[in-house]
Amino acid sequence: MRFLLPDPAASLIDRIIMDQIPQGGRVLDLGCGDGRLLCRLRDEMAASIQGVERDPRQVITAISKGVPVLQADLDQGLDEIPDHAFDFAVLSQTLQQVIQPEALLKEMLRAARKAIVVVPNFGHWRIRLQILLNGRAPITSELPYDWYNTPNLHFLTMIDFRALTERLKLRIVRELPIVGGVAKPDLSLANLRADSALFVLEQMTEESAPITMPERAENPREMETDSAV
């Protein structure tokens, strides 16, 4: 779903993703589009790359850049990819567009040891304000769609995402609120102020330490303050 012209915000987010990946890693990009991120990982960081993309035209563009790509639909699972064949599986701005986000997250951490997920934050104050004041589905520069033509099937906030990781017993290795394409690691009230967020996840194993999540209310859905984020 990443289109046509080089999008400055998208390339900033690519940079934030790249900062999470060490030199020479083996990286799987799910919904790799034209392969832009993978090319940079290959050329700038000597990564061993592999893409997955559904759109035939995007696949052709990716191939022409030398990006190895499996043409597949993320909603059909990643059956071709063996367990832990990758160091990182990347899913940028796509989780909210798949039919089964939960299944896909599980698949990512089967295929790779770490998952890097960038999700839009529907908890942003502008979105909240639009709903509150207009009483209509929100439209922002980051989410420029009407309700009837949006590719986004699911609406989640950073808090919602954390709750899902907890349910799936995934450890959040890193959490980076993003504002206007810039990572803000220490952003206060992130669930109100970040337009999107990057999460680095891994499977919680016996050895890995139990998660210390930021303090928050028992049920995140009841938490209105966003104070701890």
Add this chain to the structure above:
Amino acid sequence: MTSPPVPSHPHDERSVGIVSTRFIDLFSGETPLRLESGVTLGPVRVAYETYGQLNSDASNAIYICHALTGDAHVAGRHSPESKKAGWWDGMVGPGKTFDTNKYFVICSNVLGGCQGTTGPGSINPATGQPWGTNFPFITIGDMVEVQAELVRSLGIERLLAVVGGSLGGMMALDWAARFPEMPRAIVCLASSARLTAQGIAFNSVGRRAIYADPNFQNGDYYANEGPKFGLALARMIAHITYLSETSIERKFGRRLQNSDQLGYEPQQEIEFQIESYLHYQGQRFIERFDANCYLYLTRAMDYFDITQRYGSIAQALGRTKAPFFLCSYTSDWLFPPQQSREIVTALLGAGQHVTYLELEGVKGHDSFLLELEQLEALLTPFMTYVAQHPPDTTKLPPARPNPASLAISSAGGH
């Protein structure tokens, strides 16, 4: 290396023009070919064709492997009068996927074949008679050894790509396993790392048809008519497996051949159009193919299992640095997509780079020969990238297998 191309048709600027098959004798004298069965064979005459010009550093060569009953004649025409162009003319020529303005394309008839390369129909130098079923057993690995020797004899150390569909795809995989440093890319279409039980079953029925023909005479039939009936029947059966249910339904349906109504005549062999079509396919096949050769080549196909020699698909295909391009067709029930997916999974587990597509369409297994539009759109940029990015060994990261991929392949016995 080829003579200047002459356009075969004034209007077809994308044809390689008039071409001819050439012959070379390999494995003669002191160094015969040692076959996988342990037997030695030599000399081996190889029929081959080339298109385009080999460049000065011999770095633009592409080897194309033909399928079961194919031949060295991939593209162009043998004479201005010939009605039929080569078997993959849509893919090979100026401006096409295998662009003969840029690449030097090679194809040879396989070892054991009957289109010019040494096979069961060739003369056994020891007896002066055709080999027949005394010809030694041939495997896909043996065919690939001969292909590699041909490539070397043309002064080529590295290939831009090895390409093949079906049986040719098996050869492309075998190339990657046997000569991991020679190809810079592997293209494997509608193929498999090992023939399925179903594939063996169909081959077996085809061979049975030949054996059961009274004219087979234990393969010693070259002075006589030969098992034409059996060979035609084998082809009819095989031909069904190359098509799809949808494609023959669309093409023939239940239409009758010569009448508007059913004849209720038990002796009438051809009543439906599909019957006529299959008989025609059988007839055409016996004009160009040798029954013994069919026995040998289908057996080679049955025997192919890349895991047998190398332990696992990952071990066989994990050593080359070449990227892989695989493609399967959803309507192909002879080499169904699952067979390609198995290769993809093994390659990813071995840390390889894989481009894989499952193409829609109705033409079944033969799609890789018939439905070229999609394939061209995908394979052309793949080849262009490979050609424009020669491996720069100074820039490659030192070790590719990561701990994860090692863990995977150790399960398969890396």
